[in-house]
Amino acid sequence: MSDVKLEDIVSLAKRRGFIYPGSDVYGGLAGTWDYGPLGVALKRNIMNLWWKMFVDEADNMYGVDAAILMNQKVWQASGHVDTFTDPLVECSNCHNRFRADKLDNPDKCPVCGKEHTFGEPRAFNMMFKTYIGPVDETKVAGGATMISDLNTQTGKADSRITETNETVKYSLSDDTSLVYLRPETAQGIFTNFKNVVDSFYPDLPFGLAQQGKAFRNEISPRDFIFRSREFEQMEIEYFVHPDQWETVFEDWIKRVHLWCDALGLPAESVHELEVPEADRAHYSKRTVDFEFDFPIGREELLGLAYRTDFDLMNIQRASGKSMEYRPKDGSKPFVPHVIEPSFGVERALMAVLSAAYKEDEQNGEKRIYLALPAHLAPVKVAVLPLVKNKPELVAKAREVYDMLKKEIGNVMWVDTGNIGKNYRKMDEIGTPYCVTVDFETLEGDTAGTVTVRNRDTTEQTRVKIEDLIESI
């Protein structure tokens, strides 16, 4: 358990422009979070680092980017539709849940035997729905409530309008169909397996990587960005010969640890959890969860699962198309098996913030700083004039700023308040280096030098302007 309090991180995130509650001006929307200037920079740095490590610098790894809206058949084949569209009622006495349409006596609980303990039936489906095609709006006008269900026979959305207590049945236009926002990005990779193999001919083993949004209608999103209704995943499906999976799995465990190191997460805060069979998805023969000591406790940071050929076989069955891979050496074709490392962007971000959040004392006052790895920091260098009412000093600082901005990019100009205040401000957003232009920069033996302040130690060193880039 981390000794950082989540509320401190939430407060800092909002105060300094990292992360805000979604739809904040209207009172919020549970389960959604918006990213401000610094948050988006940090998040992108994390995502770019991931892409660099797992795609650009890795062998046999390629990217894909599938659409968020996908054919319903994807979710029927994957099992998401069947498992999660049932109308369920819950017994208020024993809390068991039942299919409302399968009960012999709709007023009596078959487990505890109590009567009239059921609430309204609810569809326990975590997928968000929307429509493709025209919906006849005149039919739903007048404040009526439209309830739509998936008709798995026709693949169309059957809808009915409820007005007062009457139910009116009607059909949507023929080219209207219900679609889901993807609840995971993985299926977007599996559905493109055949396309990639046919058009790109990668050698097996190879991996397909994807980053993108996924949506789950969580009953109760909690714990800041840890569990939200809209979130971003970074997933890899690594395709292997079935005989290879065990060694490849072990290899991926090592690669995941390298990733955690690159995020600056202390090794002692990252834990492998061998998921026992009873808790694994039915298709998985091995799953290792990587947990992190978050402020909310030890929770899952990312998962590594051996999914066998479950997904490709489902697609093969549902689409009628072969998912076999034909080795170039002419050996026997086979449907590859899959190792899936699955990363949550927000969880990585929350882990990074938790690990980086530090407090210490400066002159008897509390100092808060984010000890972010320099390659993740939203602002890498800040340039500050020591005082702002000496034009020649400000002009020189501006010169240094322009030079660094051109070379490094994420450089910030800071000249409000006084120098100490600005250092504290930069500490809070995790800027690793502050470059200060002072009077010694302008004249004497020290002309052409500036001070570089280290965020973590607050120590300063004096360096020549031309050596600045190498020293940070």
Added chain:
RNA sequence: GCGGGUGUAGUACAACGGUUAGUAUGCGAGUUUUCCAAACUCGAGACGGGAGUUCGAUUCUCCCCACCCGCACCA
């Protein structure tokens, strides 16, 4: 979804059935300032929404909305 709690400025708090809703901090501008949240001046900024009671509601009542905490859920 159930139970409980809470909604006043970016944040943390205050007050009040009745003039212009106050304080701190933060924020912006300026003066000043030769290295770690100094000082001074000025400025912007809030009663979640809707009904009701009342001469009058930010305050009381009800409804809605949102958030928080527990439980449950988490393929």
